[in-house]
Amino acid sequence: MSARAQVAEIGYAPLVAALAALALVAALASVAVGYARLDVSAALADAFAGRPTAAAVVLEQIRLPRAALGAMVGFSLGLAGAALQGLLRNPLADPGVIGVSGGAALGAVVVFYSGLAGAFALAMPLGGVAGAIAAALLLYALVGRGAGTMTLILAGVTVNSFAGALTALALNLSPNPYAAYEIMFWLMGSLADRSLPQLWLALPLTVAGWALLIASAPALDALTLGEDTAASLGFDLGRLRAQLVAGAALAVGAAVAVTGAIGFVGLVAPHLLRPLVGNRPGRLLLVSGLGGAIILLVADVVVRLIPVHPELKLGVATALIGAPLLYGLIDRMRREA
Amino acid sequence: MTDGGARREARSFNSATTAGPVRRSDAGTISRSSRASGGAPLHPSPLRGGAFPRKVGRGGGFAGALLLTGLIATLSPAFAKPLRVVSLNLCADELALRLADPGVVKSVTWLSQDPRSANMATEAAALPANDGHVEEALAYRPDLVLVGPFADPASIALLRQVGAPVAEVGAPQTFDGVRRQIRDLAAALGEPERGERLVADMDARLARVAIDPSRSRLKAVVLRPNGFTVGPGSLVDEILARAGLDNLAARLDIAADDQVPLETVALLGADILILDRDEASAPSLADAILDHPAIAALAQRMTVVSLPARLWTCGGPEVAEAVERLAAAAAAATQ
Numbered sequence: 001m002s003a004r005a006q007v008a009e010i011g012y013a014p015l016v017a018a019l020a021a022l023a024l025v026a027a028l029a030s031v032a033v034g035y036a037r038l039d040v041s042a043a044l045a046d047a048f049a050g051r052p053t054a055a056a057v058v059l060e061q062i063r064l065p066r067a068a069l070g071a072m073v074g075f076s077l078g079l080a081g082a083a084l085q086g087l088l089r090n091p092l093a094d095p096g097v098i099g100v101s102g103g104a105a106l107g108a109v110v111v112f113y114s115g116l117a118g119a120f121a122l123a124m125p126l127g128g129v130a131g132a133i134a135a136a137l138l139l140y141a142l143v144g145r146g147a148g149t150m151t152l153i154l155a156g157v158t159v160n161s162f163a164g165a166l167t168a169l170a171l172n173l174s175p176n177p178y179a180a181y182e183i184m185f186w187l188m189g190s191l192a193d194r195s196l197p198q199l200w201l202a203l204p205l206t207v208a209g210w211a212l213l214i215a216s217a218p219a220l221d222a223l224t225l226g227e228d229t230a231a232s233l234g235f236d237l238g239r240l241r242a243q244l245v246a247g248a249a250l251a252v253g254a255a256v257a258v259t260g261a262i263g264f265v266g267l268v269a270p271h272l273l274r275p276l277v278g279n280r281p282g283r284l285l286l287v288s289g290l291g292g293a294i295i296l297l298v299a300d301v302v303v304r305l306i307p308v309h310p311e312l313k314l315g316v317a318t319a320l321i322g323a324p325l326l327y328g329l330i331d332r333m334r335r336e337a
Numbered sequence: 338m339t340d341g342g343a344r345r346e347a348r349s350f351n352s353a354t355t356a357g358p359v360r361r362s363d364a365g366t367i368s369r370s371s372r373a374s375g376g377a378p379l380h381p382s383p384l385r386g387g388a389f390p391r392k393v394g395r396g397g398g399f400a401g402a403l404l405l406t407g408l409i410a411t412l413s414p415a416f417a418k419p420l421r422v423v424s425l426n427l428c429a430d431e432l433a434l435r436l437a438d439p440g441v442v443k444s445v446t447w448l449s450q451d452p453r454s455a456n457m458a459t460e461a462a463a464l465p466a467n468d469g470h471v472e473e474a475l476a477y478r479p480d481l482v483l484v485g486p487f488a489d490p491a492s493i494a495l496l497r498q499v500g501a502p503v504a505e506v507g508a509p510q511t512f513d514g515v516r517r518q519i520r521d522l523a524a525a526l527g528e529p530e531r532g533e534r535l536v537a538d539m540d541a542r543l544a545r546v547a548i549d550p551s552r553s554r555l556k557a558v559v560l561r562p563n564g565f566t567v568g569p570g571s572l573v574d575e576i577l578a579r580a581g582l583d584n585l586a587a588r589l590d591i592a593a594d595d596q597v598p599l600e601t602v603a604l605l606g607a608d609i610l611i612l613d614r615d616e617a618s619a620p621s622l623a624d625a626i627l628d629h630p631a632i633a634a635l636a637q638r639m640t641v642v643s644l645p646a647r648l649w650t651c652g653g654p655e656v657a658e659a660v661e662r663l664a665a666a667a668a669a670a671t672q
Contacts, residue, residue, distance in 0.1 A: 035598035052637050058600045061631035112620055177448075178562060178623035185622055193564065193599055195630045310564075310596050 012283055015276055019290035023071060026297035030067035031059070033301050038063070065196040070300045071293045072199070073191075073259050074269075076206055076251035077101075078292020079285055081266020083213045086220035086281030087244045090149055091271060091329060095252045096263035098152065099135045099159030104249075104256035105186040106163045106170065107131020111257075113174040125202045128257030132249035135159050140245070149333060188315030189262035191300050202254040209250030210289070212243050217282030224281060262315045264322020265292045271325060295321075418527030419481035419502070423474040425467065425492075426485030427455065428651030429506040432519065433483055434460045435535060435654070437526045443477040453615050456647050456655050471495050481525065509652035510572050512579070515539070518652060535654050542657035546664045548581035555667050557582040558605050560632075561613035561646075562623035566597045572652050580663035582609060603631055607639055609670055611663065614643045640670040 010018075032040055038058055046056035077095060084093040084100075095101045111117050111127030142155035167186055171179045219240045222230040231237055256262075269291035270284055277283040299317040306312055422437060423444045424430045430445035434457040446469055448454065449461035467473040471492045474482045482501050484493060486508045496503050504525045509515045516536045523532020557577055559567045567573040568586045571594065577584045585605045589597065602610070612627045632641065648659040 034600055036600040036604045038600065038604065052634060054603050054606070054635065054638060057631050057634040057638075058603050061629070061634055062600050062603070115620055117620065174619055174621070176619035176621040176624070178621040179619070182622045193626050193629060197630060 010276060012277065016286060016290065019273075019287060019294065023290050023293045023297065026294050026301070027067045027071050029301050030070055030297050031063045033304055034058075034063055035304065061196055062193075065194055065199050066191050066300070067297065069194050069199050069202075069258060070191055070297045072203065072206055073255040073262065074265055074293035074296025075289040076209065076255040076292070077262065077265035077296070078269035079210060079213050079289035080248040080252045081292070082270040082281065082284045082288035083216060083220070083244050084248055084266070085270055086216075086223065086284070087241065088143075088152060089223070090152055091274075091333075092149060092153060092267070092326070094264065094267035095132075095248060096261060096265075097160075097267060097326070098139055098156035099163055100132045100139070100248060100252055101256050101261035101263065102160045102163035102167070102187075103135025103138075104128040104132040104253040105261045106167045107134070107253065108257035109167050109170045109186055113170060113176070113179055121201055122205075124198075125205050125254035125257045128255075129205060129249050129253030131163070132253035132256070133245070135163060136245045136249055140241075184313055186260045188313035189256075189260035190311065190313050191259055192311050194258055198258045202258050205250050205254035209247045209252070209254070212247030213251065214285050216240060216243055216247070217285055219282075220285070221280055221282035259314070262296065262318055264315075264318040264326065265295050267329075268318070268322045268325055269295055271329065419479075419525075421477055421479045422481045422483065422526065423467070423477045423479040424483040425469045425471075425474055425488065426483060426506055428508070428653065429483035429485060429504075429522075430461060431455065431457045431651060431653055431655075432506065432522050433526065436519075436523050436528050436531050438528075441526070443479065444473070453618055454645075454647050456653070475499060475501065483522075507652075508572075510570065510575075512543075512572075512575055512656070515572070515652040515654070515656060519654065539654040539657045543579065543660060546579065546660050548664065552581075552671055554581055554583045555608040555670060556585050556606065557609040557611055557663075557667075558585045558602055558607040559611045559613065560597075560599075560602055560627060562621070562627065564596045564599060564602075564626050565594055566591070566602070567594055568592055572656065573649055576649060576656055576659050577611075577663065579660045581667050582663060599626065599629060599631060603635055609640045609642060609666065610635065612641060612643045613646050613649070615645050615647070616643070640666060642666040 036058065038055055040059065040063075043053070043055035043059035046053045047060050080100070081094045084095065084098065085091055087093070105128070107127040107130045108124055110131075111123050116127070117124045138159050139155050142158065143152050164187060168180075168183055171183055171186075174180070219230065219235045222233050222235050223237075223240070225233075227237055270288040273287045273291045274284055277287055295318070296314070299314055299321075303312040303314060303317050418438075418441070420441055422433055422442045424433050424442060425446060427446050427448040430442075430449040433442050434445070434449075442464060444465045444467045445461045447466040450458055450466055452458035455461060474496070479501055482496050482503050484496075484503060484505050486506065488505065493503055493505070504522065506522060507514070507518060509518050516539075519535050519539075520529070520532045523529050523535070559573060559577070561567070566586045566589075567577075567584070568589070568591045569584065574584050574587075585607050586597070588605070589595075589601070591597065610632065612632070614624065614627050618624060635641070642663065644659060644662060648655050648662070
């Protein structure tokens with residue numbers, strides 16, 4: 001297969017290094033691109049010297065958190081997509097498609113608009129995680145193990161639309177007149193005006209999720225041989241499922257609580273990179289995370305360069321790339337079936 | 338119309354806000370229409386001088402009370418006071434409560450009852466609230482219905498169809514417009530003297546705001562929820578000018594009300610950042626931008642002033658207090 005030949009040429013470590021370098025370039029581009037003219041080097045000098053100039057404030061409080069959050073959220077979505085696809089052995093399992101992101105958005109919305117977010121610092125990301133877990137459990141109850149693609153997608157549609165409706169309901173119940181108009185942020189996602197404290201709050205939970213997901217790599221590779229074979233190799237499938245659901249919920253839930261649900265990243269990144277790792281789901285995890293970070297950072301640069309006012313939501317940009325891809329995937333699966 | 342106004346109307350007029358934040362209506366327009374003006378445009382033209390010819394009474398088929406009121410009005414303007422007024426707009430609520438006799442206003446919007454966002458909350462809380470729907474207004478068999486500048490044309494048409502006189506309260510963009518609006522509504526309510534008194538009080542307060550002309554004017558920029566600022570040609574721009582401030586938004590290529598990125602606000606080089614913020618309001622992303630850590634960091638470099646939205650959302654007499662507070666903040670900042 002040409003894919004395997006490519007892997008032999010590129011190699012896993014150089015691939016990871018190349019993607020990490022690309023992600024870094026995308027992050028630097030995200031810092032450099034903005035709405036106002038900012039001398040980044042001067043701002044950096046001010047920031048290091050501790051001079052609270054306006055330029056330093058913009059760099060530290062607006063540009064850097066935005067780039068870092070883009071990388072963090074993109075990595076979470078790409079990684080969670082690859083992990084869920086490995087677990088369900090289904091290339092359509094994306095946190096957005098199957099409703100985990102939607103559940104996370106609902107959890108965050110309930111916590112934020114009810115005022116619970118002010119109760120303790122971690123309330124927002126934990127609300128997102130709780131919503132993501134609830135959606136994942138609901139999905140698992142509907143799909144069970146070894147369900148077909150059709151069941152998975154239908155279950156995802158159900159969970160997604162239910163979570164979306166409840167999100168709208170929660171927003172309408174808020175006494176703040178603006179709240180009802182903020183559903184676009186939660187359903188489509190955005191990195192606009194996010195802040196450094198939000199990054200610090202979400203990061204620990206997200207990193208814990210990453211660790212759980214990446215640690216599942218050997219089990220995911222074994223799972224490609226079938227559930228019985230994987231079990232005979234000593235992998236506890238029940239534990240693997242719990243580990244992946246918890247990992248995806250932590251990573252995606254905490255991310256969505258800051259940026260809203262951004263679709264298709266977890267679908268596109270694994271799909272594009274799978275051939276480069278020889279179709280091994282274990283190796284796809286880290287690679288797909290980096291790919292997700294690149295996609296999201298580039299999308300976030302694009303929405304700031306497009307002269308559309310107010311700023312385009314990130315989910316719009318990712319859907320423009322992702323939806324045709326999803327369509328193509330479904331079409332191919334239909335023809336292969 | 339300001340973003341703040343659009344926001345307040347957001348809940349009470351389901352379709353009203355979709356018009357967007359920039360639609361500016363004629364300063365202080367209040368028009369009165371009734372069923373009799375049948376074929377008139379949905380946005381009636383302003384009637385100047387504060388006199389409202391009442392045309393109720395031609396054509397039959399509507400409530401007897403209305404007919405009676407209309408006939409009386411036609412015969413003798415001295416008895417032209419409407420007795421059952423329902424307001425479907427926050428700004429109209431407040432003006433009507435200031436101008437009308439107690440008991441005349443039968444219902445106001447729920448927005449007016451929140452002391453955090455309304456100026457006449459105590460008075461409003463004693464009245465039944467409405468959500469800005471026409472059917473709610475009709476339940477009171479009103480002889481005058483007050484609607485806002487973004488009222489659904491279909492709602493106004495419906496009110497006319499059933500013979501309920503409608504007065505439209507505008508969103509004045511100048512102090513002259515504010516005065517005209519007060520006088521026009523006072524006339525519509527049959528209380529022209531009270532209108533004159535309200536205008537005189539406002540002007541007296543404005544006259545007491547002393548600006549030291551020798552002092553250089555401070556540069557200010559306004560940040561409202563959702564990242565909106567206020568450009569030239571708006572009421573808020575005039576409020577800033579009266580408080581002795583130069584509006585930096587004039588340097589940006591923006592409309593009267595427009596969204597600006599937070600980093601642009603940070604880098605404009607303002608001396609004073611004016612936040613349109615209600616304390617202790619329920620959380621929203623729109624308001625969260627005013628609590629962004631970048632603003633706290635900028636507070637080391639410039640004066641940050643919070644001005645409650647209730648003082649400058651409606652073009653009512655309360656704008657005098659907005660001028661007073663900003664002038665005081667400017668004086669404190671230059672010392």
